[in-house]
Amino acid sequence: MKKKSKCIDIIIYAVLILFGAAALFPVIFIAASSLMDESEVIRSYVVGDMDFHIIPRSFSLNGYLEVFLYTPAYLMKFWKSMLLSTVILAGQLVISCLGGYGFAKFSFRGKNVIFFFVIILMMMPLQVTLVPNYIVFERLGLIGSYASVILPGVFSTFGVFLLTQFFSSIPNSIIEAAKLDGANQIQILCRIIVPYAKSGVASLCILNFIDTWNMVEQPLIFLKDSTKYPLSVFLANVSRENLSISFVCGILAILPVFLLFLYLKDSLISGIENTNLK
Amino acid sequence: MNKMKTSKLARKESLTGFLFCLPSIIGMLVFFVVPFCLCLYMSFTESTGNGRFMGLKNYAEVLKSAAFRLAAGNTLKFIVIAVPAIILVSLFIALLLYKKLRGYHFFRTLFVFPLVLPTASVVLFFQIIFAETGLLNHVLEFLGITPTEWINSPNAFYVLVILYIWKNSGYNIILSLSALNAIPKSYYEAADIDGASKSVQFFKITFPLIMPYTFFITVISIINSFKSFREAFLLFGSHPNKSIYMLQHFMNNNFQNLNYIRLAVGAIMIFIAIFLLILIMFRLRVKSGDTEL
Amino acid sequence: MRDKMTVAKRILNIFTVAVVIALLSCTFISKYVFDMRTPVVSVVKPASMEINGEMYYNKVIPKSAVFVGSESKKYVYVVRERNGLFGNEFYLVTAEITVNAENEEYAVMGGRNVSGNDNIVIQPDSALESTDVVRIAAE
Numbered sequence: 086m087k088k089k090s091k092c093i094d095i096i097i098y099a100v101l102i103l104f105g106a107a108a109l110f111p112v113i114f115i116a117a118s119s120l121m122d123e124s125e126v127i128r129s130y131v132v133g134d135m136d137f138h139i140i141p142r143s144f145s146l147n148g149y150l151e152v153f154l155y156t157p158a159y160l161m162k163f164w165k166s167m168l169l170s171t172v173i174l175a176g177q178l179v180i181s182c183l184g185g186y187g188f189a190k191f192s193f194r195g196k197n198v199i200f201f202f203v204i205i206l207m208m209m210p211l212q213v214t215l216v217p218n219y220i221v222f223e224r225l226g227l228i229g230s231y232a233s234v235i236l237p238g239v240f241s242t243f244g245v246f247l248l249t250q251f252f253s254s255i256p257n258s259i260i261e262a263a264k265l266d267g268a269n270q271i272q273i274l275c276r277i278i279v280p281y282a283k284s285g286v287a288s289l290c291i292l293n294f295i296d297t298w299n300m301v302e303q304p305l306i307f308l309k310d311s312t313k314y315p316l317s318v319f320l321a322n323v324s325r326e327n328l329s330i331s332f333v334c335g336i337l338a339i340l341p342v343f344l345l346f347l348y349l350k351d352s353l354i355s356g357i358e359n360t361n362l363k
Numbered sequence: 364m365n366k367m368k369t370s371k372l373a374r375k376e377s378l379t380g381f382l383f384c385l386p387s388i389i390g391m392l393v394f395f396v397v398p399f400c401l402c403l404y405m406s407f408t409e410s411t412g413n414g415r416f417m418g419l420k421n422y423a424e425v426l427k428s429a430a431f432r433l434a435a436g437n438t439l440k441f442i443v444i445a446v447p448a449i450i451l452v453s454l455f456i457a458l459l460l461y462k463k464l465r466g467y468h469f470f471r472t473l474f475v476f477p478l479v480l481p482t483a484s485v486v487l488f489f490q491i492i493f494a495e496t497g498l499l500n501h502v503l504e505f506l507g508i509t510p511t512e513w514i515n516s517p518n519a520f521y522v523l524v525i526l527y528i529w530k531n532s533g534y535n536i537i538l539s540l541s542a543l544n545a546i547p548k549s550y551y552e553a554a555d556i557d558g559a560s561k562s563v564q565f566f567k568i569t570f571p572l573i574m575p576y577t578f579f580i581t582v583i584s585i586i587n588s589f590k591s592f593r594e595a596f597l598l599f600g601s602h603p604n605k606s607i608y609m610l611q612h613f614m615n616n617n618f619q620n621l622n623y624i625r626l627a628v629g630a631i632m633i634f635i636a637i638f639l640l641i642l643i644m645f646r647l648r649v650k651s652g653d654t655e656l
Numbered sequence: 657m658r659d660k661m662t663v664a665k666r667i668l669n670i671f672t673v674a675v676v677i678a679l680l681s682c683t684f685i686s687k688y689v690f691d692m693r694t695p696v697v698s699v700v701k702p703a704s705m706e707i708n709g710e711m712y713y714n715k716v717i718p719k720s721a722v723f724v725g726s727e728s729k730k731y732v733y734v735v736r737e738r739n740g741l742f743g744n745e746f747y748l749v750t751a752e753i754t755v756n757a758e759n760e761e762y763a764v765m766g767g768r769n770v771s772g773n774d775n776i777v778i779q780p781d782s783a784l785e786s787t788d789v790v791r792i793a794a795e
Contacts, residue, residue: 097459101466104456105473107529111488112480130491137491137498155693157686158742160679184387191380199388206395208582208641209634210589212614216630217398220405220623240390270379291479299481301593306618312743320483321597323741328487335484342479344672350472357475357537361579 112339117141119148119332126329148333163337166315169231170297176239177293178286185248186274190260200249206242211302219306233307238297244289250359251285252278288356291349298342399634406627425628433605434613437520441591441609445524446584450577452528453535460536461543471540475533482530486597490514493522517606519599526598527591534587535580542576543569575648582644586637695784697748698793699735699775702765707757712764714772715756719763720779722755730755733777733784734770735792748777748788 118126122143129136152159188200206214214237222233255278263273279286299317308314311322316338324331346353406421425431460470477485492498493513500510513522546569554564592611595603601616602608610633617625700721704713717732725731734749751769758764770776775792777784784790 094462094464097462097464098466101456101459101470105470108474108477108533111477111485114488114491115484135491135494135496135498135501137501153682154686154689157683157690160683160686162742163679164683180386180390183383187380187383187385187387191376191383193377193381193384196380196384199384202391202396203387205638205641206391208586209637210586210611212589212592212611213630213634213637214395214399215618216614216626217402218394219618220401220627221394221398237394240387240394242387242391242395245384245387270383274383295479299479301482301597302615306615317481317483319741320481321486324483324487324490326741331487335481335487338481338484340675342481344668344675346476346479347668348672350475353479354471354475354537357534358541360583361538361541361576 114139115332115335115339118329119336120144120146121148121329121332123147123329126332131328148329151330152333152337159334159337162316162319166298166317167341169235169315170294173235173238173297174290174293176235177241177244178289180239181244181248181289182274182279182286184245185252186278188245188249189252189255190257203242203246203249207246215302215306222307228307229309229313231308231313234300234303237303238293238300243296244293247289247292247356247360248282248285251282251288255281284352284355285359287349287352288359291345291353292356294345295342298338402627402630405623406631408624421624421628422632425625425632430608430613430616431610431629433608434610437606437608438589438610441520441523441607442585442588445527445588445591446581448524449528449532449535449584450539450580453532453539453580456532457536457539457543460540471537474536477530478533480530482593483597485530486594489522489526489594489598514599515604517604519604520606522598523591523595523607526594527588530591530594531584531587535584538576538580538583539573542573542580545576546572578644578647582640585640694789694791695781696793697733697735697777697781697784697790698779700778701775702770702772705762707759707762707764710757712757715764715766716762717765717776718778719758719761721776722753722763722765723780725750725752732765732770733780735775735777735790746790746792748784748790 117139118130118141121129121141122145125141125143129138188196188203218233218237219228222228227233227236259277259281260273263277268276298315300315301317301321304314304318314322316334320331320334320338323334407419408421456474460467490497494500495510495512495514497513499513503510511518513519550568550572551564554568559567589611592609592615595607595609595612596615599607601612601619603612610629614626614629614633617629700718702714703716704711705716706712707716721732722730723732729752731750731752734751735746736749737744737746751767751774753765753767753770756764756766777790
């Protein structure tokens with residue numbers, strides 16, 4: 086009996102490793118290809134028959150030199166995208182903490198109706214919300230400025246929903262105790278709720294950052310100037326021009342998200358679990 | 364006297380709560396609700412922009428257009444094929460992980476990883492795999508199957524499905540795992556004592572008890588399937604092969620030629636479809652006896 | 657087990673800090689390196705003036721712009737603009753010309769390769785090559 090279950094365990098491990106490798110494979114490929122010499126990239130992937138190989142035959146850091154040391158424009162774009170994502174994240178955090186606390190711990194007339202709208206808005210695919218946003222921003226003359234990307238991102242209802250779910254699991258007794266100690270609402274929010282639901286706030290951070298770092302449709306439609314595109318869109322353009330550099334740029338784009346993922350992976354997973362409407 | 368005091372306090376509380384929610388509500392109104400109503404109004408006006416009320420003529424026109432029909436059909440086809448596929452794959456992996464063998468956390472994290480990757484980086488890889496002389500065709504040749512064109516042919520549909528599964532299965536695996544973990548272990552132990560085999564346990568215990576979660580996972584997967592436009596756009600461009608021309612492509616292309624009315628109509632129709640879907644999900648959830656929000 | 661976790665976390669922290677410092681320093685270093693590597697050129701547009709009694713329109717350039725290349729042919733560098741990855745960038749094109757007339761300072765160029773509107777590089781450095789990316793010196 087034990088032998089059989091061990092056999093099954095081995096099979097399970099094998100299948101899991103297979104799928105895990107499939108999940109990781111593209112990143113490994115891009116990392117490896119970024120270390121290839123430019124001529125090798127052209128030989129293998131651009132011209133004629135594709136010669137797919139993982140281990141670079143000609144190891145060269147040329148691409149990295151080009152992107153990181155020779156052309157400051159790449160890194161400038163990186164920092165600009167970083168700024169954009171951080172601004173949106175900061176706005177989202179403020180609005181969602183306030184709103185999440187309000188929806189979770191208070192009741193007022195119409196709260197359930199409004200919360201229903203929050204859920205509906207959260208679930209709508211991008212294409213539905215992009216069109217109204219575009220029409221309004223065009224009338225306001227904001228098309229082409231970063232505000233047209235930042236504002237919908239800051240007021241996106243996903244953060245409110247997520248934090249409401251997290252905050253509602255905070256026991257009321259703690260809040261009552263704080264009120265007895267004379268804390269006003271804002272102090273309660275800052276000193277009690279947010280630290281208590283730290284993993285919830287962290288999960289909002291990583292989910293939102295990933296959303297804005299990887300966003301492609303919004304900049305394409307709202308920003309007309311191709312020099313204003315963030316890194317995520319820029320990558321697509323680079324790969325058309327120069328494949329070997331696009332591998333390095335790909336690594337550059339993956340880097341912040343990868344690091345954030347390593348730090349906050351547990352918060353990410355708990356955030357996904359908490360979007361469960363159950 | 365006391366009653367009046369508590370109701371005053373209660374009103375103050377409720378006002379405070381409302382004030383906390385106010386920034387979010389204002390944002391919602393200004394950036395989503397009001398523009399949406401504007402959009403709704405526009406979808407009923409004439410296309411030359413002089414605002415004449417056209418009734419449902421615009422809708423009829425869009426519904427009749429071949430592009431929209433192709434897009435809607437393809438989107439529906441994609442949902443019908445990709446969503447069950449990803450649910451099955453995720454459930455399968457979740458079941459494997461459920462045993463909580465030693466690498467549980469590691470594998471769980473590993474599977475979520477594709478979700479965070481920037482699509483543009485990953486698209487490079489898939490372009491190379493699925494190119495005419497790419498890896499997949501080499502492998503097929505090696506196995507003796509004739510290689511076909513993947514990117515510019517109707518097979519592009521399956522490329523998109525594979526991409527969608529690769530990216531989103533992590534998300535579904537987490538949801539499936541939380542569904543599986545919600546089933547009390549005592550059920551399985553009782554079944555073991557009763558001598559039920561593993562497959563019987565699966566069908567009689569696991570399957571029915573994860574049903575309510577499966578509804579939710581299905582709806583979430585359907586909504587996530589709309590996001591697959593990003594991969595389709597980056598891999599195939601604005602005007603891909605006929606088999607993957609989806610609603611999002613329709614919308615995007617109308618953006619390019621700034622055909623607002625068509626865009627408005629399209630957005631409203633997608634909205635109605637998803638809205639109905641969410642309503643159905645809510646109804647089913649309430650029916651299966653779960654507590655209210 | 658616990659020690660393993662904190663060691664991993666420590667490595668991660670160090671790695672992150674190293675990456676951030678590396679990226680920041682690369683940003684500043686690369687600006688400097690770019691300035692060093694990208695040559696600065698001064699340009700003029702072909703002018704109209706009288707050479708040796710004859711009036712030439714939009715074809716007169718300083719003699720310093722002309723250099724002799726292979727097979728004793730005469731060339732100039734033309735700066736063209738193109739839409740690169742990061743917006744507009746300037747690059748060099750080698751254009752073959754004929755010198756139809758000249759005096760001590762100026763030459764009249766002929767041939768179809770250069771138009772009257774092009775930016776011609778004066779006093780080109782010998783290290784310049786065609787298709788180099790350049791920066792134009794301020795007036």
